[in-house]
Amino acid sequence: MEHEFNWKFIDKNGTFICENASEVNQLYFPICNEAGMKASVTPFLNGDAKKNQNEFLYLPVSVEDLHNNRSARNFWVYTKEQGAFSVAGNSAKQRAEHCFKEEEKRDKVECGLLYHSLYYTIPELKLNCSFTTFCPANDDVVEINRVILENYGSEILEFVPTAAFPIFGRSADNLRDHRHATSLMQRVTMEKNGIVVKPTIHHDERGHEPNDTSYFVYGSDENGQAPVEMFPTVEEFIGKGGTLDWPETVVKNSIPKHDFTYRKDGMECIGAMRFAQVRLAPGEKIEYIICAGITEKENFNKEFEKYNSKEKVEVAWKKNEEYWNGEADKIKFQGNSDKFDGWLRWVGIQPVLRKIYGCSFLPYHDYGRGGRGWRDLWQDYLTLLLQNPMSVRSAFVHNMKGVRLDGSNATIILEGNGNFQADRNKISRVWMDHGVWPLFTLLLYINQTGDISILDEEVTYWKDAQIERAKNIDINWKKEDGNNQKTKNDICYVGTILEHLILENLICSLNIGEHGNIKLEDGDWNDQLDMASDKGETIPFTAFYGKNMCDIADLLEIQMEKEERKTISVFEEMEILLDGLTEESQKEMEVLKKYYERIRYGISGEKKEIPILQLEAMLRRKGKQLLQQVRENEWIELSSKEGFFNGYYNNDGKRVDGIFTDGKLRFGLTDQTFSVMSGAATDEQIQKIIHAVNNYLPDENTGGIRLTLPLGDNTWNFGRGFALIYGEKENGGMFSHMTTMYAYALYSRGYAKEGYKVLKSIYELSTNTKLAQIYPGVPEYISSRGRGMYSYVTGAGSWTIFLMLTQVxxxxxxxxxxxxxxxxxxxxxxxxxxxxxxxxxxxxxxxxxxxxxxxxxxxxxxxxxxxxxxxxxxxxxxxxxxxxxxxxxxxxxxxxxxxxxxxxxxxxxx
Missing domain, CATH: 2.60.420.10 (Maltose phosphorylase, domain 3)
Known part of the structure; x- marks a missing residue:
């Protein structure tokens, strides 16, 4: 019997039920809260939970582990007559029957904002089971699991219940680095309601540190009754020949052995606890509460009292529901389709999810070690500020502190305001697009609020060893010097936000390659273009920076008009850059070199007053020059009806897009999007772009607009994207983020009908349950097979809501x-x-x-x-x-x- 994956909304709040969710091996759902719990859960209750890279409650998982890994949340029932069953269907016996027996489906999933409920039937026992997972909307880094068991038979049912939640309790690095050695550091405490694991140290060979973090699993029944027996180690729980999906202590209903053979310290741990035997009359129910979490508190056993009854959990449940529905209600659309509105409701919380998870910590997002990237931060705030503009003002001010004097920036944003990490995985590099995003987002903020005074806020600059846009190292800088840029007199320098914005856009606009476009450096928005740092150039962001320069000029005009100001203040070394605006393009790199040499060992701290009228004219002239460069020199005419913009030059200085000698056509969506959005493209060019995109970029299998035509062979002169199979991710997938921006670009230039078709295609691809096989939301990309990939934490979420509200x-x-x-x-x-x-x-x-x-x-x-x-x-x-x-x-x-x-x-x- 073939079972097809399908979900449908059951109310106006976005709640949906999903049939046959267990048929999809790579399906997961986010469970989190603002306190820092970052978890995922699958239809078989797999997934992990963590606070950060170094504090994993459960075993870290990537997407392939979701179906390969036996280390999952579980709850067991044992009867003398029938043996052992998992209430999630996650036992070796039940999984085998699930795969090979022709039978009616036993499971159903219900998800809402933000909880996951699995409903499973054990017909052998006439037992209905539900397993609900959510996080409380408070400061506890905890997930709450509610297990409800109901006897739907006609006879009394007796069984022994056992909860089993494996505890990893250390850094994800220790999954393979010193896994056994770090298990020897575990210390276990068995308390009345559960098991606590506390490693003695944070293991890090660069410098071990004392550990204050504990990992726990606590449980009780609905009346607060504690477990009667506990199994704190995996070895004891599964037995000599057992496994986590067929544990000996459950299958044989054996008792724990707390002797020297089964020591509890220095072992792989598990929160396994057995509750008293139950007698359920027909129609009777019983509930169990299992709390698992991460804490630095000394006595969480007392904290567990907040959740140790059915009534208390119900209160936490309601608060969680109120919180997430409140987030979703901040921008709420009601159109002619309940399904589209429900889908938008889930899309609308994706920026909140990315604020919590960053770009890591979900099964597909197995890159990086936490935190949000610089561009992710500013794009996520497009929606977050629309939801409540004034609430994000301080975040904008603090995050401008991430800009360096060379116009680059710290690339990872950590928790809290103004906390940064220089780069990901300690690799010094520069994405050239980073400078465009703060201005783009701050312009939205200024327009929403009228608060132009934010430009006068003074903040520091970021300082580390990386200088001259990662081309050199400051050998005089030491970590103990701190990350605030100082003057040559060792005074912490502060400049206005406007000064920061001018600096990062101005430096990029002067960083010109031999073809007249801005240098690609280590990549732009497309991280896959990371092998053309010498001669690579990017046309789409040449256009974007051109628009930004004009937008800054507009802001200066507004300041002159509204505040009657005649000058603005900048640090005196910036005059070198401003002089570069009057130089010929072939001298621009010399200007940058002169500037870098001048600021290599700090700045004077002296200010220079620049006439606004003069600065406005220079910036606008440069902006128009960049737009004209794209419009006139990078346009490729295919026919009287079709054309497109070239996107890049590779590390050999060769044009990437066009019609090649082998007869193959190559171009991408990114180039067209930013040329349209920036105003570089004329209306005539836009119409030809639309024809070309509609003719050449749709995927013949899915109909989605691909990010690019085939990139060709990897000749090591452009980027790792060449190495990806075509049709996946940035190499020809339907990349939702860019496709949404393309729709926005069309709407912003008045092509609403064409933009709507693009928006509708994203929705239809994302909700095609047969092919996409994901829960509601917009994924990072749609593969050539129609699969939705990398769910939940993608910039497309923010851009979709931004597009819907401000343009649609x-x-x-x-x-x-x-x-x-x-x-x-x-x-x-x-x-x-x-x-x-x-x-x-x-x-x-x-x-x-x-x-x-x-x-x-x-x-x-x-x-x-x-x-x-x-x-x-x-x-x-x-x-x-x-x-x-x-x-x-x-x-x-x-x-x-x-x-x-x-x-x-x-x-x-x-």
Whole structure:
């Protein structure tokens, strides 16, 4: 009997049930909280849990371990007549029957924000089982597991219950580095309600440290009754010939042996505990609570009292539900499809998940050691600031401290504000795109709030041994000097955020290659392009930096107008760079060299006042020059209807994209996206790009837009992406992040119908359960087989919500005013006449209703009557957009209630 994976929403909150989830080996679900618990759980209860790279509660897993690894959460029942059964179906016997017997499915998964419930039936015992996992919304680094067992038979059922949660209790590095030696460092305490494992030290041969962290598994029944027996070590629990999925102590119902043969210290540990034998009458239920976590508290046995009954767990459950639904409700869309709205609800929490997990700590995300990357931070905040702009202000200020004097930055953002790590895995390198993102995100913040004063906040610069954009080392810098840039007089230097923004964009704009584009360095947005640091150039980010330079010029104009300022202050050495804006392009690298030599051993700390009018003109001129370079020199015309922009030059200085002598065509989506978004592409070029993308980039198997055509053979002159099989990840997968940005680019230039088709394709590919085989959300990419890969922590989550709110619904700030410019297409209305979105603006709750009673398509309507809380707005619109000024909204929007703005879409007047 073939069972097909499928999920469906069962309410408006995004709760879904999934049939046949156990048929998908690589399926997982996130379980986490803001306190730092980062876990995953599968339909067989596999997955791991950790606080960071060095504190893993369970055995670290990558995606292939989800079906290979026996070390999983488990709960067992034993009857004298029938033997042992896992309530998750995760025993050797049950897994074998699951694979080879033709039978009705026994399991079902239900997931909500943010919990995972497995429902499993043991027909041999007439026992219904549910196993729910969630994290409390508090400061406890804990996962709570609720096990409910119900006798659905007609006779009394007697069984012995046993919980079994293997404890790893150390760094992920020790999975293979000194695994046995570090187990010898484990010390075990058996307490009334559970087992605590505390290593004596943090093992690190670069410098061992005392350990204060404990790992625990505690349990009780629904009335707080403690276990009657415990098995603290794996060896004792499984026996001499057993395994974790067929443990001797459960299968034989044997008692623990606490003698010298079965020592508990210095062993691989497990939180295995047996509860008293149960007699369940027909229809009767019993519940068990298993808490597993990581703590530095001395007495978590007392802390467990918060969760040791059914009623207490129910309270924690409700608070968890309130927290995550509150996060999802901050931006809430209601359209004509409950499925699309439910999908967006899960997409909307993905930026929160990435804030917690970073780009690591989920089974597919097995690269890195924790923390978010620099560009991830700024792009995730696109959605986080839309949810609550003023709450992120301090984070923006602190995170600008990551910029170096050479315009590069610390690449890993650690927990807390303003905490950085220089680079990932101690590899010094520079991604050239990093400089564009802070300005892009801060512009959104300034427009949403009108808070231009953030540009005057003064912060430090990051300092380490890496100088001249990772090309040299400062031999005078020592770790004990700290990471704040100092002057030559050993004083910590601070500069404005505006100074930081100008610096990082200006340096990149001067870092020009032989073809007139900005150098690729160690990669741009596409990390796979990491082998062209000498002669590589990137066209898409040449366009992006060109736009940024113009945007900074606009900010300077605003400062002149709103604040009546005539000069801005920068550190005096920056004058060298500013002089470079007046030089010919072939001298630009000489300017950088001169600047690097001047700041190699610090800066003077003296300030220089620069006339804003002069600076604005220089930056704008440079920005336009970069845009023109892309528009005129990197355009490739295929025909009167098709064309595209070249994307890169490789390390041999050769153009990467175009029509080659072997007749093969090569180009990618990234190049087109940023050329359109930046304004480098003309309208005529955009139309030809759309034709080319639609003609050449769709995957013939899935229909998704590929990131690139085949890159060719790996000639070691461009990047590791060549080594990937075509159709996967950056080498030809449907890369959701870039595809979403492409849709945004089209919408932002007025091509809403074309942008909607792209957005719809991402949704349809992500929710094609037969092929994608993932839970709701947008994955990092769709493979050539249609599989959704790398779920949950991808930048596509933030960009999708950013796109939906600011472009599709067209609701965004404009220097603190509210701009409404909907780009809704007819298909989005279908049988409905109104679409709505809930959001926060001016720290007030606002619901905006778009009525399209005649089902007019985009381009056929304009804004008609507008009302705020039932009061008709008196001004005539007769346009496709309207700006509601802050002063007007302050009078009409009320704090403490949902404010309602209704807009009629009426036939456009020609």
């Amino acid at each position: 619904y067209g609701i965004r700030g404009k220097l603190g005013d509210l701009l409404i410019e909907p780009k809704l297409v007819k298909e989005q209305y279908d049988t409905r006449e109104v679409l709505t979105v809930d959001m926060l603006f001016m720290e007030k709750e606002v619901s905006i209703y778009f009525y399209n009673r005649k089902r007019l398509d985009y381009g056929k309507y304009q804004l008609g009557e507008l009302s705020i809380n039932g009061e008709v707005w008196k001004k005539q619109i007769n346009s496709t957009s309207v700006v509601l000024h802050q002063s007007e909204l302050e009078e009409k929007l009320v704090t403490g209630r949902k404010n309602k703005i209704c807009i009629e879409l009426e036939e456009r007047k020609r």
